[in-house]
Amino acid sequence: MRMLAFVSLFIFLSACSSIEADVEVFKVSDLGKDGLPNFSENGKMKGAKSVLREEEEYVIKPGDQLSIKFFFNPELNEQDLIVRPDGRISLQLIHEVEAANLTAPQLTSLLAKRYVGQLKNPEIAVIVRLVKEHPIVYVDGQVGNPGVFEIVGSLSVLQAIALAQGFDEDAAKKDEVTVIRRDQNGQPFVIKLDLTAALSGKDLSQNIQLLPHDFVHVPRSFW
Numbered sequence: 001m002r003m004l005a006f007v008s009l010f011i012f013l014s015a016c017s018s019i020e021a022d023v024e025v026f027k028v029s030d031l032g033k034d035g036l037p038n039f040s041e042n043g044k045m046k047g048a049k050s051v052l053r054e055e056e057e058y059v060i061k062p063g064d065q066l067s068i069k070f071f072f073n074p075e076l077n078e079q080d081l082i083v084r085p086d087g088r089i090s091l092q093l094i095h096e097v098e099a100a101n102l103t104a105p106q107l108t109s110l111l112a113k114r115y116v117g118q119l120k121n122p123e124i125a126v127i128v129r130l131v132k133e134h135p136i137v138y139v140d141g142q143v144g145n146p147g148v149f150e151i152v153g154s155l156s157v158l159q160a161i162a163l164a165q166g167f168d169e170d171a172a173k174k175d176e177v178t179v180i181r182r183d184q185n186g187q188p189f190v191i192k193l194d195l196t197a198a199l200s201g202k203d204l205s206q207n208i209q210l211l212p213h214d215f216v217h218v219p220r221s222f223w
Contacts, residue, residue: 023180025190028205035211036183057103062087063132066099068111071123080129093118104128135212139164142172142218156207157193160216173221174199179208180215 024037032038060066064083068091070076076092083089087100094114099107104126115122137160140146144165149155157179161167167174179191197203210216 023188023190025192027192028208031191031208035181035209037189057105058128058131060099060102060104060107060128061132062100064128065130066107067127067129069125069127070119071125072121073119137210137213138215140215140217142168142220144168151210151212155210157210157216158195158198158207160210161195161218167218171220173219176219178217178219179210180217181211182213 026037030037060083062083062085066078066081066083066089068076068078068081078091081089081091083099087098088096089099091097091111094111097107097111097114102110108124108126111124111126112122115124135151136148137151137155138148139160143161144167146164149160149163157177175194175196177193177195179193180188181191183189191208193206193208194203195206198206
């Protein structure tokens with residue numbers, strides 16, 4: 001797993017080097033609450049949709065733990081349902097269901113269809129309670145230990161850098177840290193951060209929360 005993560009990092013770095021000249025650059029103030037650009041306000045990336053693509057939602061995997069709630073048939077509720085290695089789950093009345101590779105809304109829709117004829121009013125909610133693997137981010141540049149790190153709960157830029165054993169105090173340019181992220185259309189863009197302002201308490205908004213597969217780069221200071 002560790003080797004696969006570092007292979008992913010190498011591929012990501014190669015891709016970033018080829019797109020660097022073409023990506024749009026944003027400040028923290030350009031971002032919405034979801035951490036993505038406010039297209040309507042700054043006018044950049046015209047034609048992009050302001051909603052997340054369905055494939056960017058979390059996809060259920062074998063080993064994940066699900067809760068399935070039946071609003072009008074609580075006797076069918078499942079609290080700690082584990083997705084089997086074959087990607088399936090077992091439910092009352094409809095038996096085997098393929099859950100892996102679906103998002104929670106997609107599985108909800110599938111179950112509602114499967115329960116038609118079995119239940120009078122199949123109102124169902126699917127909740128992913130626990131995922132087998134945590135999403136990851138990449139940290140590179142002037143830090144103690146560049147690499148791939150997991151997001152457990154939430155992870156800010158400074159927390160990610162701390163996981164990478166902190167800044168190289170002799171070389172890191174903390175006021176020009178960049179985060180490469182993908183927008184609503186899957187296109188990469190750059191967020192410029194002044195972490196000196198965050199560390200001093202002058203502007204804590206610079207210490208943004210990271211999203212899965214963000215790439216944090218701490219550049220070298222040349223003074």
